[in-house]
Amino acid sequence: MKKNINLKKISLIVFFSFVCFLFIIPFYWMVVSSFKPSGEIFTSQLNLFPKEPILANYINLFKTPFVKWYLNSLIFAGGYVFLGLFLCSLAAFAFSKYDFKYKNIIFIVIVAAQMLPIHIQIIPLFIMLNKTSLVNTYTGLVLPMIANPMGLFFARQYMIGIEDDILNAARVDGASEWQIFYKIALPISRPMLAALAILFSIEAWNNLLWPLIVMRTEKMFTLTVGLSSLIGQYRPQYGLLMAGSFLAVLPIVLFFLKMQEHFISGLTAGSIKG
Amino acid sequence: MIRKILNDKKKAPWLFIAPFLLLFTVFKVGPILYSIFLSFYKMKGLNGGEFVGLNNYVDLFHDSNFIKAVVNNTKYMIGTMITLIPLPLIFAVLLDSKHCKGKTIYKAILFIPSLTSLVIAAAVFKILLYEGETGIVNSLLGLIGIPAQKWLISPGLAIPAVLLIATWRWTGINMIYFTTGLTGISKEMYEAAAIDGANMLQRFYHITLPLLKPVIIFVATLNLIGGYQLFTEVYMLWNAGASPDNGALTLAVYLYKTAFSYFKLGYASTIGLVMGLIILILTLVQLKFTGFFKDEV
Numbered sequence: 001m002k003k004n005i006n007l008k009k010i011s012l013i014v015f016f017s018f019v020c021f022l023f024i025i026p027f028y029w030m031v032v033s034s035f036k037p038s039g040e041i042f043t044s045q046l047n048l049f050p051k052e053p054i055l056a057n058y059i060n061l062f063k064t065p066f067v068k069w070y071l072n073s074l075i076f077a078g079g080y081v082f083l084g085l086f087l088c089s090l091a092a093f094a095f096s097k098y099d100f101k102y103k104n105i106i107f108i109v110i111v112a113a114q115m116l117p118i119h120i121q122i123i124p125l126f127i128m129l130n131k132t133s134l135v136n137t138y139t140g141l142v143l144p145m146i147a148n149p150m151g152l153f154f155a156r157q158y159m160i161g162i163e164d165d166i167l168n169a170a171r172v173d174g175a176s177e178w179q180i181f182y183k184i185a186l187p188i189s190r191p192m193l194a195a196l197a198i199l200f201s202i203e204a205w206n207n208l209l210w211p212l213i214v215m216r217t218e219k220m221f222t223l224t225v226g227l228s229s230l231i232g233q234y235r236p237q238y239g240l241l242m243a244g245s246f247l248a249v250l251p252i253v254l255f256f257l258k259m260q261e262h263f264i265s266g267l268t269a270g271s272i273k274g
Numbered sequence: 275m276i277r278k279i280l281n282d283k284k285k286a287p288w289l290f291i292a293p294f295l296l297l298f299t300v301f302k303v304g305p306i307l308y309s310i311f312l313s314f315y316k317m318k319g320l321n322g323g324e325f326v327g328l329n330n331y332v333d334l335f336h337d338s339n340f341i342k343a344v345v346n347n348t349k350y351m352i353g354t355m356i357t358l359i360p361l362p363l364i365f366a367v368l369l370d371s372k373h374c375k376g377k378t379i380y381k382a383i384l385f386i387p388s389l390t391s392l393v394i395a396a397a398v399f400k401i402l403l404y405e406g407e408t409g410i411v412n413s414l415l416g417l418i419g420i421p422a423q424k425w426l427i428s429p430g431l432a433i434p435a436v437l438l439i440a441t442w443r444w445t446g447i448n449m450i451y452f453t454t455g456l457t458g459i460s461k462e463m464y465e466a467a468a469i470d471g472a473n474m475l476q477r478f479y480h481i482t483l484p485l486l487k488p489v490i491i492f493v494a495t496l497n498l499i500g501g502y503q504l505f506t507e508v509y510m511l512w513n514a515g516a517s518p519d520n521g522a523l524t525l526a527v528y529l530y531k532t533a534f535s536y537f538k539l540g541y542a543s544t545i546g547l548v549m550g551l552i553i554l555i556l557t558l559v560q561l562k563f564t565g566f567f568k569d570e571v
Contacts, residue, residue, distance in 0.1 A: 008373040015368070016376070020383040026398045026442060027386075029410060033401060041401060046408040091294035098287035106295070113302055115554055117503050119529055119546040123312065123539050124305035127320055147297035176277070177286035206391035208506045209526070213534070224393040228510055231397065238401060245394040252389045260382065263389075264450055 030249075034058070034242035041238045057239035065219055066244055069226035072138075073248075076211065076222055077204040079142040081197050087146055088196070089189060092155030093181050097167065107156075114149035118210070126213055136216045145210065151196055158192035159185060195265050205252065223248050312543035323540055330544040340545065343525045344552070346433060350524070351501025353437040354444075358497055359490060362445050366452035367482060381453070385446035392443065396510035399439045400426070403511075411438070426511060429521030436507045436522055448493050455489035456482070491564050498560060502553050505530070525549045 033041050035053040094100070095107050125144055126135070134140030162185055170180050186193070211222040221229065227248065230241045256263050279285045313330050317323035334340050365384065369377050387395065402410040403425035412422040425435045459482065467477050483490075505526035509515045515527035525545060533542035 005373060008371075009375060012368060012371065012374045013376065016374070016380045019365070020380055023383055023387060023442065023446075025410060026395070026402060029402060030394075030398045033398075042404050042406070043408065046410075046413055087294045087297065091291045094287035094290035098283070098290075100284070100287045103287075106291070110298060113298075113306075115499075115557060116306065116550045117499070117546075117553055119503065119526055120309050120543075120550045121302060121305035121546075122529075123533050123543050123546065124308035125301065126533070127308075127539070128305070130320055143297070144301035147294050147301060149298070149302075152294065171283075176280045177283060177290075178280040181290070202389060206393070208391075208393050208509065209530070224391055224506075227391075227397065228393050231400070231510070231513070238397075241397050242401075245397055249390055249394055253386055256386065256389055257382065260378075264385075264454075 027249075030242050030246055034239065034246050036239060038237060038239040041242075057243040060237075061240050061243045061247075064226070064230070064240065065221070066226065066247075068219055069221050069223045070248075072215070072220060073205055073223040075138055076141055077201040079138065080145055080204040081200045083142065084146040084148055084151055084200050085193055085196055088148060088151035089155045089159070089186065089193065090181065092152050092159050093185050095152070096156045096159040097162065097164070097185070110149045111153055114153070122209070122213060129214065135214060136220050137214075141211060141214045141222075145204075148200070151200065154196060155189070155192060158189055162188055191265070194262055198259075198263055202252070309543045309547055312540050313547055315540040317537075317539040319537065320539070326540070330541050331548075333541070334544055334548060339520065339523060339528055340525075340548075342520050343523045343528045346520075346522060347502045347504060347524050349433050350436060350440075350504055351498060353433065354440055354497040354501055355494065357437060357441045358444050358448055359493055361441065362448035362493075363452050363486070363490075365445070365449045366456055367478065369449070369453060370456045381446075381450070384449055387443050387445075388447035390443065392439075392506035393510055395439050395443050396507045399435070399442075400511055403435055403438070427518055429517070429519035432512075432517050432521030435511065436504065439507050439511075448496075451489055451493055452486060455486045459485050487564075491561070494564075495557060495560065498556055499553055502549060502556075525552075 032048070032050060034057050035055070036047070036050040037054055037056065040047060040051065095103065121144075129135045129140045129144075132140075134143075166184060166188075167180050170184055175183070206224065207222075208224040208228060211225050212228070215221050215225055218226075218229070223244075227241060227244050230237050230244065276289070279289050314325060314327060315323040316326045316329070368374060369380060374380075404410070404412070405422065405424045405427055406412065407416065407422045409422070409425070411425065416422065423431055425431050463481055464477055467481060472480065503526055504524045505515075508517060508522045508524055508527050509530075511517070512522065515523070515531065517523060526549070529542050529545040529549065532538050532545060
C-alpha cells in the first residue's frame with residue numbers, strides 16, 4: 001500500500017513537471033530572444049541561449065515611444081478601473097439594496113446586453129467618437145467601456161449579502177443615502193472591489209481591438225497596439241517585440257505572485273453562482 | 275436639490291443608477307440600434323450613405339469570405355471544446371489529489387499564461403511556430419518523430435496554430451475554474467464511494483462530473499462566446515490578419531478589415547450584427563440543451 005502511494009506521488013510529480021516545462025517554454029523563449037540580435041531569432045540553428053547576449057533590443061526599444069505606450073496602458077487601465085468600479089458599485093448598490101419601479105426589467109436588460117459582443121458597437125462607436133472629436137483621446141478610449149454590465153452583475157451579487165440592519169442603523173443615526181453607500185457599503189465591499197479591480201485592469205492591459213480602433217497616432221498607442229505595430233511594419237522587429245513583451249508581462253506576473261489569492265478569486269468571481 | 279434626493283430612500287436609487295444607465299444607453303444600447311440602422315445603408319465614408327434595404331444581408335450570405343469566416347470560427351470553437359475542457363479538468367482533478375505535492379507551484383505556472391496579453395502570446399508563438407526544422411514546436415515534434423510542419427504557411431494548419439496558443443493561454447484559468455468547483459465537493463463523498471468499491475474512474479464519472487456540471491457549462495459558454503470573437507491571435511500571427519488562403523480568416527478580422535481597410539461601414543455593421551446573432555442563438559441553444567435554465571427554478 002505504502003509503495004503504491006509513493007508511486008502515485010512520483011508519477012504526479014513527473015507528470016506536472018513535464019506539463020509545467022511545456023508551459024514555461026514560451027516565457028523562456030521570449031526572454032532568450034530578447035537578448036538575441038534579430039537575425040539570430042529565426043535561424044537554421046536552434047540556439048537555446050543567445051550566442052552573445054546583447055542589450056541592443058532594449059536600447060532600441062526605448063528609442064520607440066515604448067515608455068509612452070506603457071504610460072497610455074496605465075492610464076487606460078487606471079481610468080477604466082477607477083471610473084468603472086465607481087459606476088458599477090454605485091449602480092449595484094441601488095439594484096441590491098433598494099426597491100424601485102422597473103428595477104428587475106432594467107437589470108435584466110443590462111445583463112442580457114452583455115451577451116452581445118462588442119463587435120456590434122464598434123463601428124457606431126467609431127463614428128460617434130469621430131463626430132465628437134474623441135478619437136485618439138483617453139476620454140474616447142475609457143468612457144465607452146466603463147458602464148460594464150459584468151462589473152455591475154458581480155458587484156450586485158456581492159452587495160446583496162450586506163446586512164440591511166447595518167444600513168438601517170446608519171439611517172436612524174441620520175446618515176444620508178449617499179453616506180450609507182460611501183461610508184458603509186463601499187468599505188464592506190472591499191474584497192469584491194479588489195477582485196473586480198484586478199479583472200478590469202487585466203482586461204484593459206491586454207485588450208487590442210478597442211485601443212487599435214480608438215488610438216490612431218503612434219504617441220497615443222497602448223502597449224498592445226504599440227507592440228503589434230512592431231511586426232506590422234515593413235521590417236518586423238522581433239527582437240524589440242520580445243524585449244517589449246517581456247517588460248509588459250513582468251509587472252503583471254510579479255503582481256500576481258505577490259497577490260495570488262486575490263487574483264484567483266477575482267478571475268473566478270464569474271464561475272461561482274451566487 | 276441633490277442633497278434632498280440623497281436623503282430620500284425612494285429617489286436616491288435612481289440617482290445611483292443614473293450615471294451607469296446614461297453611459298450604458300449612450301455607448302451600448304445606442305450603438306446597437308445605430309448598428310442595425312447602418313446595416314440597411316451603403317455608407318460613403320462617415321457621413322451619410324444610400325439606403326439599400328436588405329442588400330447587405332443578401333450580399334453577406336453570398337459572400338464566400340463571410341462563409342469562410344463562420345466556418346473557421348466554428349472549427350476553432352469546436353477545437354477549444356475538445357482541448358480546453360478535458361485538459362484543464364484532468365489537471366484540476368489530479369491537483370485535487372492528496373498525493374499531489376507542490377500544487378501551488380504547478381498552479382502558478384499553469385495560470386500565468388492566462389495573465390499574458392494575447393498580443394504577446396501570439397508574438398512569442400510566431401517565433402515558436404517557425405516553419406524551419408529548428409522552430410521550437412517543430413523541434414519538440416521532431417523528438418517524438420513527427421516531421422516539421424509549415425505552421426503559419428499552410429492554410430490547413432492555421433486554425434491548429436491558433437488552437438495551440440489558446441491551449442497555452444486558457445488552460446490555466448479554466449483549470450482554476452474547475453479547481454474552485456472541486457473544492458465544493460466534499461471528500462467524504464469520495465471516501466464513501468471508495469468504501470463501496472467504486473474505482474477512480476467510476477468516482478470521477480459518477481461524482482465529479484455531475485457535480486462539476488455547472489462549471490463545465492460555464493467554461494463551455496466561455497469557449498463558445500470566445501470562439502466567435504477570435505481576433506487578436508489572427509491579427510498578430512499573420513500581418514494584420516492576412517492568413518494564407520484565408521485559412522484563419524475570422525468574423526472579427528473580416529469585420530475589422532471591411533470597416534477600417536475598405537471603409538464599408540454599413541456592410542461591416544451587418545457582419546457585426548450577424549456575428550452577435552450567431553453568438554446569442556448558440557449560447558441560448560447550448561444553455562437550454564444543457565438544462566441550465568431548469569437549474570434556476
